[in-house]
Amino acid sequence: MFNLVPLENGLENVKGFFCGATNVGMRTNPANSGISDVDGDVAFIRSETPCDISSVFTSNTFQAAPIKHYQKYPKDFQTNFVLINAKNANAMTGEKGIEDIESIMSTLSSKQNVLNPVMSSTGVIGYRLPIDKITSAFDILDFNASNSHQTARAIMTTDAFKKELAYKVELENGNSFNIAAICKGAGMINPAMATMLCFIITDADIPKSDMDELLTVATEGSFNRISVDGDTSTNDTVMLLSNKQSGSYDKDAFGGALNKIMFELAMLVLRDGEGANKLVAFEVNGARSEEEAKKASMALSNSLLVKTALFGEDPNWGRIASTIGASGIACDDETLTIHYDDLLIYSSEFRELDKMREDKAYKIMKQDSFKVTCDIGLGDGSYTSYGCDLSYEYVKINAEYRT
Amino acid sequence: MFNLVPLENGLENVKGFFCGATNVGMRTNPANSGISDVDGDVAFIRSETPCDISSVFTSNTFQAAPIKHYQKYPKDFQTNFVLINAKNANAMTGEKGIEDIESIMSTLSSKQNVLNPVMSSTGVIGYRLPIDKITSAFDILDFNASNSHQTARAIMTTDAFKKELAYKVELENGNSFNIAAICKGAGMINPAMATMLCFIITDADIPKSDMDELLTVATEGSFNRISVDGDTSTNDTVMLLSNKQSGSYDKDAFGGALNKIMFELAMLVLRDGEGANKLVAFEVNGARSEEEAKKASMALSNSLLVKTALFGEDPNWGRIASTIGASGIACDDETLTIHYDDLLIYSSEFRELDKMREDKAYKIMKQDSFKVTCDIGLGDGSYTSYGCDLSYEYVKINAEYRT
Numbered sequence: 039m040f041n042l043v044p045l046e047n048g049l050e051n052v053k054g055f056f057c058g059a060t061n062v063g064m065r066t067n068p069a070n071s072g073i074s075d076v077d078g079d080v081a082f083i084r085s086e087t088p089c090d091i092s093s094v095f096t097s098n099t100f101q102a103a104p105i106k107h108y109q110k111y112p113k114d115f116q117t118n119f120v121l122i123n124a125k126n127a128n129a130m131t132g133e134k135g136i137e138d139i140e141s142i143m144s145t146l147s148s149k150q151n152v153l154n155p156v157m158s159s160t161g162v163i164g165y166r167l168p169i170d171k172i173t174s175a176f177d178i179l180d181f182n183a184s185n186s187h188q189t190a191r192a193i194m195t196t197d198a199f200k201k202e203l204a205y206k207v208e209l210e211n212g213n214s215f216n217i218a219a220i221c222k223g224a225g226m227i228n229p230a231m232a233t234m235l236c237f238i239i240t241d242a243d244i245p246k247s248d249m250d251e252l253l254t255v256a257t258e259g260s261f262n263r264i265s266v267d268g269d270t271s272t273n274d275t276v277m278l279l280s281n282k283q284s285g286s287y288d289k290d291a292f293g294g295a296l297n298k299i300m301f302e303l304a305m306l307v308l309r310d311g312e313g314a315n316k317l318v319a320f321e322v323n324g325a326r327s328e329e330e331a332k333k334a335s336m337a338l339s340n341s342l343l344v345k346t347a348l349f350g351e352d353p354n355w356g357r358i359a360s361t362i363g364a365s366g367i368a369c370d371d372e373t374l375t376i377h378y379d380d381l382l383i384y385s386s387e388f389r390e391l392d393k394m395r396e397d398k399a400y401k402i403m404k405q406d407s408f409k410v411t412c413d414i415g416l417g418d419g420s421y422t423s424y425g426c427d428l429s430y431e432y433v434k435i436n437a438e439y440r441t
Numbered sequence: 442m443f444n445l446v447p448l449e450n451g452l453e454n455v456k457g458f459f460c461g462a463t464n465v466g467m468r469t470n471p472a473n474s475g476i477s478d479v480d481g482d483v484a485f486i487r488s489e490t491p492c493d494i495s496s497v498f499t500s501n502t503f504q505a506a507p508i509k510h511y512q513k514y515p516k517d518f519q520t521n522f523v524l525i526n527a528k529n530a531n532a533m534t535g536e537k538g539i540e541d542i543e544s545i546m547s548t549l550s551s552k553q554n555v556l557n558p559v560m561s562s563t564g565v566i567g568y569r570l571p572i573d574k575i576t577s578a579f580d581i582l583d584f585n586a587s588n589s590h591q592t593a594r595a596i597m598t599t600d601a602f603k604k605e606l607a608y609k610v611e612l613e614n615g616n617s618f619n620i621a622a623i624c625k626g627a628g629m630i631n632p633a634m635a636t637m638l639c640f641i642i643t644d645a646d647i648p649k650s651d652m653d654e655l656l657t658v659a660t661e662g663s664f665n666r667i668s669v670d671g672d673t674s675t676n677d678t679v680m681l682l683s684n685k686q687s688g689s690y691d692k693d694a695f696g697g698a699l700n701k702i703m704f705e706l707a708m709l710v711l712r713d714g715e716g717a718n719k720l721v722a723f724e725v726n727g728a729r730s731e732e733e734a735k736k737a738s739m740a741l742s743n744s745l746l747v748k749t750a751l752f753g754e755d756p757n758w759g760r761i762a763s764t765i766g767a768s769g770i771a772c773d774d775e776t777l778t779i780h781y782d783d784l785l786i787y788s789s790e791f792r793e794l795d796k797m798r799e800d801k802a803y804k805i806m807k808q809d810s811f812k813v814t815c816d817i818g819l820g821d822g823s824y825t826s827y828g829c830d831l832s833y834e835y836v837k838i839n840a841e842y843r844t
Binding site for chain 1: 500501502503504530532533534535565566567568569673674675745757758759760762763765766767769770771772774775787789792793794
């Protein structure tokens with residue numbers, strides 16, 4: 039048993055960590071995000087003592103330079119510093135992109151005591167980092183201050199709002215540790231990792247092997263289950279850093295807290311899906327296997343026709359059924375049932391939508407969020423993924439955003 | 442050697458065939474298509490003599506009732522009658538949906554000499570066919586007239602324009618035969634068959650085994666290579682009917698004509714993609730295998746981010762590269778090159794888009810159609826698929842269209 043207590047001010051709650059951001063002139067166009075010019079474009083998270091670090095990176099073959107730079111460190115390296123920039127992804131920049139990071143880190147290490155510093159970037163693909171601008175931040179940033187809001191805002195791109203969460207984890211024996219995270223991501227969210235950056239820090243005294251194991255589980259239960267538009271970026275990164283300073287740890291409690299914090303962040307990302315208004319859970323049960331349930335569930339959260347039907351609040355189940363059929367899994371219209379929340383909307387007994395059920399369905403679809411449950415009726419495979427609607431705004435944002 | 446001569450008036454050019462349509466009151470809402478009330482909702486194509494028939498149907502597991510009804514006929518059956526309706530897909534209607542077709546065909550056979558009549562439907566999923574309305578058409582239709590325009594219009598749903606084509610195929614020996622087709626389809630177009638109906642008729646004296654073989658090849662080269670929104674419907678159908686009345690045939694000539702007519706129809710469907718303004722060919726070369734080239738090419742024609750970038754006329758190659766990387770094929774940013782038409786837009790030598798190339802790229806993207814060529818540089822696998830942009834109109838049409 040353990041208790042999770044929500045805390046204000048995100049990253050500032052974790053012992054021994056510092057964070058902040060500044061603007062070095064890379065973020066000058068607030069057009070898409072509504073972010074004003076004064077918001078940061080270079081941010082840092084550091085710990086006064088060395089941290090173990092576990093990371094999950096994008097499955098995109100073209101991993102960005104910061105990911106390749108990270109992977110040059112020996113397995114199980116420790117670090118005390120994460121540098122983050124917005125507006126430039128440092129992706130598809132070749133060997134030069136890695137050299138640029140090394141040059142930036144070399145300047146950093148002349149000004150600050152850093153151990154194996156890592157970098158994380160988001161923004162436009164294909165342009166070299168402006169090294170001078172980024173290193174100019176090192177003369178401005180206060181490395182001994184902590185400003186979580188500022189840090190969370192600095193990493194935003196098309197995000198409409200910053201995403202930060204923190205929990206105190208109270209153990210049965212009276213001890214406790216804290217866990218906190220910031221995250222960015224709005225578009226390009228796909229099962230197979232969101233295009234997002236997520237930084238989780240903790241003072242829990244967690245062994246490195248548990249970090250690796252629990253981060254994989256929590257990623258599968260959160261960011262890998264959400265879809266905004268089915269694309270996967272070059273820069274997706276989830277990092278977990280622990281400096282052990284609380285001296286406390288419990289595996290179940292930490293796993294529970296990590297799952298919760300990452301799931302909540304994933305829902306915030308989905309809620310912020312570019313132009314999205316509705317959050318919908320697609321629960322598929324009764325498939326022949328979990329794999330088939332996953333295939334159908336993800337087909338639903340990725341389908342343009344389902345997404346536009348959600349936006350239009352069209353209670354028609356035809357697109358749901360058709361998408362399941364198109365996913366290629368075993369299914370049968372005699373055994374299939376579809377519910378919107380608790381309302382039975384399709385079964386082989388009730389194929390045509392009568393007025394009463396249609397009116398109820400409209401009401402359900404008008405909510406900010408609801409659940410579509412599809413029972414295939416052929417086995418016991420289950421999977422739930424999460425999607426959002428597709429609005430005019432999505433097209434506008436992505437037609438105008440210069441990636 | 443053979444010669445293809447384009448002909449006006451579509452289906453009317455093929456010896457021994459008749460076609461037409463009428464409105465029985467199913468199509469009463471012209472909101473989405475701009476089709477007026479007087480346009481038909483029930484159409485027919487028939488031959489005065491029995492035809493061989495070959496068909497390719499949707500890969501969707503939930504095949505609509507007309508497809509199941511068709512498949513109850515013995516292999517290599519002959520037919521002389523195709524009945525088509527719009528506004529109701531007769532999909533997810535169970536055994537009743539098939540019984541409804543049998544009932545309609547029983548009425549038809551009391552009024553007309555039909556042999557193994559087949560049906561094809563498009564429209565809303567999940568509702569029973571209005572049998573009385575549909576059979577009322579049999580008292581109105583003139584089965585001995587031929588009106589190709591009327592027939593092509595009657596099968597439209599969200600289509601902005603009718604699609605019909607015809608060719609005279611002149612052989613070296615002085616003989617000739619004709620081939621003609623009508624087609625509907627605009628949204629839901631996916632590699633793995635467009636959501637569309639396509640009816641091809643010919644008086645060529647073609648053996649049934651050639652029909653099966655050549656139709657499969659032509660489908661793979663046309664409708665299976667286009668993508669509007671990545672969805673696959675319950676009703677997709679391509680039918681080829683031949684009544685042999687010309688007495689002429691040449692396999693190469695027929696295959697060439699069939700490939701051409703189906704490719705042209707596929708491009709018309711793409712051009713009519715809901716709200717689409719641009720037609721883009723995605724040619725992938727140099728992949729390790731054709732399969733990998735196909736995977737990358739289809740990822741490009743299906744990507745929402747690529748589609749919105751096309752709509753925004755954003756010459757950024759980052760989304761192209763990222764989508765190839767996300768497709769999971771072997772690729773390397775050192776060997777990759779990307780061209781827009783003849784303009785080199787990315788290579789490891791030219792990563793950043795300079796002003797001159799950016800201006801040229803803008804001009805290319807402003808065209809109605811252009812080609813994106815990606816050379817992976819790792820092998821000799823090639824594949825080309827075709828996509829369109831994604832506009833506000835797409836969202837509007839699909840949010841408002843009651844499927």
